[in-house]
Amino acid sequence: MVSMNEYTRNKDLIAHETFGEEGQGRTGLTASTVLRWMIAGGILLLDEMHKPLEGIAILNNILQNGEYRLPDGRVIKYDKSKSWVIGTMNPVKPPYKGEPPSGELSSRFGMTLEVKYLPPDEEAALLRIFYGAVDPKLVETLVAIANELRKxxxxxxxxPIAPRTLLHIVEHVQRFPKDSVADIFGKTYNPASIVEDPASTALIQDVLGRHGLVETEEETLKRLRP
Structure with a gap:
């Protein structure tokens, strides 16, 4: 698996220069994940392909030609009959940054799948697997709120409210059941950390309120009472 970031460069995917590993006083190369995959075969997972700002054109050359020539002249080839590549990426739009893969690289993948959010009942069931002590009705309410805000x-x-964000919210509810759920929600999912927008804040409060998660002062005192 290659987990990419903003600073991933072409050469990072192939090999790292070393000194002394191949002999005293000698420089050499240590194979990175892509090169090891070419040699061993199997499944290569390229996670978050949109992130490298410099581009990853070297992958296109490898997938097109089935080989890579190292600086020392060695040619590494991979067996396409036993080697597969899976790439994941987010849409390149705020808040996600990066560069979409080139058309040439994208065309090397035989299939493109758009991964949508789980249906509400399945997302709630998944959350209950990890945090079964939380009231199932509250979990369903949180999923409903998340789906409304996702629109x-x-x-x-x-x-957007990622499934991971919702997971953190439910985890906090289970670990600190006396905390205000609306407060947990607002601190975990906080668009104001990116853009200060009163309309966003008002929308979130409205949705939380319509689902009964905004407390009155009396309800807050009751929740905090020993």
Whole structure:
């Protein structure tokens, strides 16, 4: 697996220069993940391909030609009959940064799948697997809120609610059951950290309120009472 970031460069995917590993006083190369995959075969997972700002054109050359020539002249080839590549990426739009893969590289993948959010009942069931002590009805309410807010991205909200975000919210609810759920939600999912927008804040509060998660002062005192 290659987990990419903004600073991933072409040469990072192939090999790292070394000194002394291949003999005293000698420089050499240590194979990185892509080169090891070419040699061994199997499945190569390229995670978050949109992130490298410099581009990753070297992958296109490898997938097109089936080989790579090292600086020392060695040619590494891979067996296409036993080697597969899976790439993941987010849409390159706020808040995600990066560069979409080139058309040439994208065309090397035989199939493109758009991964959508889980159906509400399945997402709630997944959350209950990890945090079964949380009231199932509350979990369903949180999933409903998340799905309602997801529809407002990116027109009103600058940040989508990822399944991971919802997982953190439910985890906090289980670990600190006396905390305000609305407060947990607002601190975990906080679009204001990206863009200060009163419309976003108002929308979130409205949705939380319509689902009964905004407390009155009396309810807050009751929740905090020993």
């Amino acid at each position: 407002a991205y990116p027109e009103t909200l600058p940040l």
